[in-house]
Amino acid sequence: MPTSDAPSGWRKARRRAARALGALLVLAAASYVAYQFAGKSPQGAGCVVRSGDDSFELTQSQAANAATIAAVATARGLPERAVTIALATALQESRLDNLDHGDRDSLGLFQQRPSMGWGTAQQIMDPVYSTGEFYDGLVKIKGYAGLPLTVAAQKVQKSGYPEAYAKHEADATMLSAALLGRKAGALSCRTGADAQDSAGGPAGDPARVAAALKREFGAQARPKTAGEPARTVSVPAAAVGKAAGGTVQRGWQLAQWSVAHAQALKVSAVSFGDMRWQAARSGSGWQKLPEDAEPVSDGGGGGFVRITVAQ
Structure with missing residues (x-):
């Protein structure tokens, strides 16, 4: 262990090492914060869905993506169960963020891979397109509306962690009821315009x-x-x-x-x-x-x- 009479060169080297370690810790903390708050709206903006005593918070971009998933289902005449399955899947795969990265070449709301035939990278990054591709796969599953959510989602996604979809079912069910209009006024957003x-x-x-x-x-x-x-x-x-x-x-x-x-x-x-x-x-x-x-x-x-x- 160094003592107070250690050579001055050794003490300087130790100080440099401490500063470098401190810088690395600051960088790591900044990276963590950036990851955790990626896609979050500034100035307190954000959205919330309420149902009784329950609520679910989203960023503006997440809410927009969720609303798009519900709208595409409506355009196709699909039932509410299809929307719930799609929302739970997107919550697990991307947190409802339209990600430009993922495992290997996975992209978008549903982490679809161009190399697996889901479309081009540009197409998959379009929420309307990627949602349509998910529903195309879902409706091919006989009796999907009566299957457990994890089973239906897994048959489309073929994920390495199929049981993970289950933890999002309650939130996806609440979102579906609001975004299909079954719960009037259940979704509201703060845009930040109040203070502007x-x-x-x-x-x-x-x-x-x-x-x-x-x-x-x-x-x-x-x-x-x-x-x-x-x-x-x-x-x-x-x-x-x-x-x-x-x-x-x-x-x-x-x-x-x-x-x-x-x-x-x-x-x-x-x-x-x-x-x-x-x-x-x-x-x-x-x-x-x-x-x-x-x-x-x-x-x-x-x-x-x-x-x-x-x-």
Whole structure:
């Protein structure tokens, strides 16, 4: 052990080694933090799904990806069980983040591999495409809706850890109920706009919102950008698939899809029925429209969703 009378060169070398070790520890800590918070939205932004006393938190990008998984299922006429299986799978494979890396050449929400025939890397990094590929595999499984979730997911994914999907079933079930509109107002997001100057944010494009709706829900979505205000997209709830809950359920699916994509599409407000979500007041979640405001309805009980983008 060195003593106080050790040569000065030895003491200097020891100090250099200590500094190098300290730098490595700082780098390791920074890397850990970067990994843990990859994809997290800044300034406290994020989303939450609530069901009774239970809740599940997501980043804005995770919520958008989850909403896309539900929308693609609706466009294909798939049941809620298919959405639950897909969401649990994506939670296990990627945490609902659209990863550009993984084991070997695995990519995307479902960690699909170009070398295994799932598509090109560019295709797999498209959430709509990769979700469609997952559902293509799922519907080929006879009686998949009645199988244990781990069995159904494994038949598609062929994972080395098939039992891992089971731990996500409860969260995926809660997400499915919200993102398919069965739980009205269950999903809300904080965009960070509450603390910003409303005039200082980037402008949105109604045409971009309409294109995203058509791409994820299919041509039947029929969004319209005409009317007042000009930066609002209106979507008939009845135009988006069929559900046991009818057009009210589909309306809530569209409304919560819009909130989940609010950050990416620069959405400033979403209205359905007598409820409204506003980016500038996103911390308050879904709120009742003012008493003197006209409910968002077509007068026939069907209603439509209004999506307003930032100007």
